[in-house]
Amino acid sequence: MSRRTRGFSRERELARLLYKRGFAVIRAPASGAKAKRVSYPDIVAIKNSVVLVFEVKTREKPCSIYIDKRQYMKLLDFVERSGGYGFIAVKIMDGRGWRFIPLEMVEETRGGNYKVSVEAIEKGYRLDDIVRLCSKTRCILDWAKTQLPP
Amino acid sequence: MSRRTRGFSRERELARLLYKRGFAVIRAPASGAKAKRVSYPDIVAIKNSVVLVFEVKTREKPCSIYIDKRQYMKLLDFVERSGGYGFIAVKIMDGRGWRFIPLEMVEETRGGNYKVSVEAIEKGYRLDDIVRLCSKTRCILDWAKTQLPP
Numbered sequence: 108m109s110r111r112t113r114g115f116s117r118e119r120e121l122a123r124l125l126y127k128r129g130f131a132v133i134r135a136p137a138s139g140a141k142a143k144r145v146s147y148p149d150i151v152a153i154k155n156s157v158v159l160v161f162e163v164k165t166r167e168k169p170c171s172i173y174i175d176k177r178q179y180m181k182l183l184d185f186v187e188r189s190g191g192y193g194f195i196a197v198k199i200m201d202g203r204g205w206r207f208i209p210l211e212m213v214e215e216t217r218g219g220n221y222k223v224s225v226e227a228i229e230k231g232y233r234l235d236d237i238v239r240l241c242s243k244t245r246c247i248l249d250w251a252k253t254q255l256p257p
Numbered sequence: 258m259s260r261r262t263r264g265f266s267r268e269r270e271l272a273r274l275l276y277k278r279g280f281a282v283i284r285a286p287a288s289g290a291k292a293k294r295v296s297y298p299d300i301v302a303i304k305n306s307v308v309l310v311f312e313v314k315t316r317e318k319p320c321s322i323y324i325d326k327r328q329y330m331k332l333l334d335f336v337e338r339s340g341g342y343g344f345i346a347v348k349i350m351d352g353r354g355w356r357f358i359p360l361e362m363v364e365e366t367r368g369g370n371y372k373v374s375v376e377a378i379e380k381g382y383r384l385d386d387i388v389r390l391c392s393k394t395r396c397i398l399d400w401a402k403t404q405l406p407p
Binding site: 151153158186188 | 279280281283297301303304305306307308334335336338339340341
């Protein structure tokens with residue numbers, strides 16, 4: 108399976124997990140992937156008017172993940188327009204499963220691109236955390252954000 | 258232009274209008290239209306965590322619009338999961354432009370399908386109303402809903 112095919116398969120998996128937990132979910136189209144990358148985040152999930160915006164990544168084991176500046180800025184733009192919360196969703200294939208790293212924990216690199224460190228991945232939210240936060244009000248999510256390590 | 262092609266063109270037009278007014282906008286993919294109809298509303302637009310969900314229709318002049326039960330239920334499901342507001346967005350081609358009819362004004366027909374009456378279309382929101390409502394809090398939108406004719 109190519110990395111691209113595997114990526115789509117993980118996006119579908121995450122979309123289903125979120126749908127089962129009561130979210131309204133939109134997955135960017137797999138067809139016309141180039142246009143998609145420019146215009147849309149991989150997944151948008153909404154519950155109780157809390158908007159979660161995801162870019163999905165897959166890795167065999169925890170390692171630093173680099174994100175193209177343009178992709179990051181598009182994600183940030185969507186998050187800011189919607190008033191939502193942005194995450195890099197990482198599926199780690201060694202059995203650890205999903206980790207959700209808030210955009211606030213994504214670091215800018217010297218070259219002007221963006222990076223999720225191994226530490227950030229290990230401290231990332233689990234799916235249950237995400238679901239629990241969304242069953243509360245926005246205020247709780249805002250509070251939780253301040254509790255994250257810098 | 259076929260009705261389907263015209264429909265996609267109107268969806269793109271509405272998506273652009275909403276984007277220009279500061280919304281985060283997702284448009285369902287034009288490709289694989291059958292799958293799309295089953296899974297997604299035509300347009301989802303979000304601003305200040307207010308989620309607006311649209312099915313887009315085009316008519317030459319105001320007339321009753323019938324909506325398939327399955328399409329209606331999918332729209333309602335998305336609205337309920339997200340905590341958003343559902344609208345039938347009607348572009349009237351005689352120069353009147355867009356009208357947005359809240360789901361609450363959609364009537365059930367005897368056959369179990371759904372209908373937007375000419376009266377509902379004429380009383381529908383304009384684009385400016387929609388934008389204005391979304392720059393306020395959810396509370397204002399909830400209040401506005403109670404002001405609509407039954």
